[in-house]
Amino acid sequence: MTTTGSLANGEADGTAGSAAPDKRGHRVTISDLARQLQISKASVSYALNGRAGVSDETRQRVLDLAEELGFHPNSAAVALSASRTRTIGIVIARDPTLISTEAFYMRTLVGIEQYLNEVDSSLLLRLTGENGEDLDVLRRWSRQGRVDGFVLFDEHQNDPRIPLLKELGVPCVVVSSNAPDDGVGRLISQPEETVTLLLDHLAELGHRDIAHVSGPFHFIHEQLRVQLLREHAAARGITVRHIEGNYRYDDGADHTRRLLTGPDRPTAVVLGNDLMAVAALRVTAELGIDVPGEVSILAWDDSPLCELAGPGITAVDQQTMERGRAAADLLLRLAGGQQQLHLEAPPGLLRIRTSSGPVI
Template identity: 80%
Template sequence: MTTPGSLADDERSGGDRAGGGNAGGESAEDGPAGSGGRRRVTISDLARRLHISKASVSYALNGRAGVSEETRQRVLDLAEELGFHPNSAAVALSASRTRTIGIVIARDPALISTEAFYMRTLVGIEQYLNEVDSSLLLRLTGEHGEDLDVLRRWSRQGRVDGFILFDEHDDDPRIPLLKELGVPVVVVSSNDPDDEVGRLISSPIETVALLLDHLAELGHRDIAHISGPFTFVHEQLRVRMLQEYADRRGIAVRHVEGSYRYDDGAELTRRLLTDPNPPTAIVLGNDLMALAALRVATELGTKVPDEVSILAWDDSPLCELAGPGITAVDQKTMERGRAAADLLLRVAGGEPDLHEEAPAGELRVRESSGPAPKN
């Protein structure tokens, strides 16, 4: 059996460049075995070797006034040579900046891992954070309100510089909580209330227009909408805007509340298609339900798109790879994530402008939508 001690003993074997210098020259022997690796290089080390004060080192490293160019360069060179990286806890403690943003997602784990939405959002956020050398502290809680605890705890603990919030609910308690805690927040939002928190806004009206214009052109006059749960603000808005837009274009819409789950999408679609007067097109609130709709149609012998068109609100690999491919709106999820992170850092930095429009979506027309059947 190997012990952590032997792990540390083995350090010499690595042939790595940075830190390889003589960082260990002063105290290569670690303290208590297993406590983890060689002593880290600190600004005190740099100061001592360069015969200057810690303050000067700090100024030099942070690009602040207070040191000559020459001194600064000597500091930077030595830091590079020794592989110095400032202890993040010390920086956080003295400067109250963590270079970390927090995301807490309170959804059913099964859904989180099935829908590509979250991962694509995270990828987008990460792309931005990489560029500005910040990090993401992530927590996936269940759906039972533990998320509030985590938000509160992380705020009080000073673990993050701010939060990005998803899945806004009616009277979402997270927003007053974080406002009270005084933590910068950006809500990835579908509406634009003036509640003085950061919001990256993408109104559903855009998607509504893309979907309904497409369907109207194809001659559909009688459609159905299987939404996600109405507890989400964006679902309420989708229903309302879809209805209004459809009214204006003389299209009838029946709304059914779904749960985003496959089974549910299947069941609700079945009911619609076996109705004596079925709709000629169904818009589903997410990719999973759209796929379910596709399957049920096939199962019932209802031809897609000849007898019914199937469209999804939110594009994804599932829509793209389904057979037939499902017409959907590419919500630019990665770009949206990126933009949210960017906005949060600006809000945290004191930027007065809290609201911003998200990048526009685009319709991806595939085989699942076609002309309305004439009957």
């Protein structure tokens, strides 16, 4: 079931709102209209956007049902019809082999794609690696008018992509962001709640000395996590050691080995992504250290790896697909001329599994 429930925050502001919730609290989507009328989502989209491709009779049936169910085509759909290319761009500047092992990007892209498919729009994708070529691609696609805007991931400090796109006048939405008011679209992360859940879970289990192996500190979202852990851990009498990792399997293994064989072994290790957490689990097995009896292992990104590991890894589910949907939605609204620049990302959830347990 696809819903646009993640948009609730933006809509509560009264600034946007593609659809009101129906009687069951479910937001009406183009998919719902298509299903009830037994026509394709593309046909619904044509009808709502006043484009050719459907008969007048079908158009009328779509508009009637949209009105009946409280679907208001005067926001996202209108925004969309004002856009030029019906295409959004994503340019990812990370090592491609890493992208292919981490589930994060695929789930985000799938969320974005689900949304785009519902509104009959497309994704132009480029993986450039880490040599700074992403800026060239952003510049050229913008100048060639190939996309209506960009979704940006992995914001880092003084990120040159943002002034570039502002200068070019191309809309963009930065995902997993804090909320500077600098005139670009931002899907605002609200990690406080998740950090609190994570720390409450560890505090209840008696942990007082934990280690946090993050991703690279130059990513804004990692800075946010470090800052929030620091703030909220102190109040609970918990000490957190922060170690900068790089999201890779071997790196997660190395840091964990050092932590667990060094002096002052922490009672819990929180790893910055699923891959590093699985690596940490493997290291505990090698060292003959019981999980969670002697150490708890947690991940800051849920995935099938965490679910299927033995023991299952307690993880922060960042609702990645929902985030992707929300980012694409905000971008299309911006491309259509709407002025609301910020939307709150859906809050993360803590998936408690068997890799975390009480300090013995």
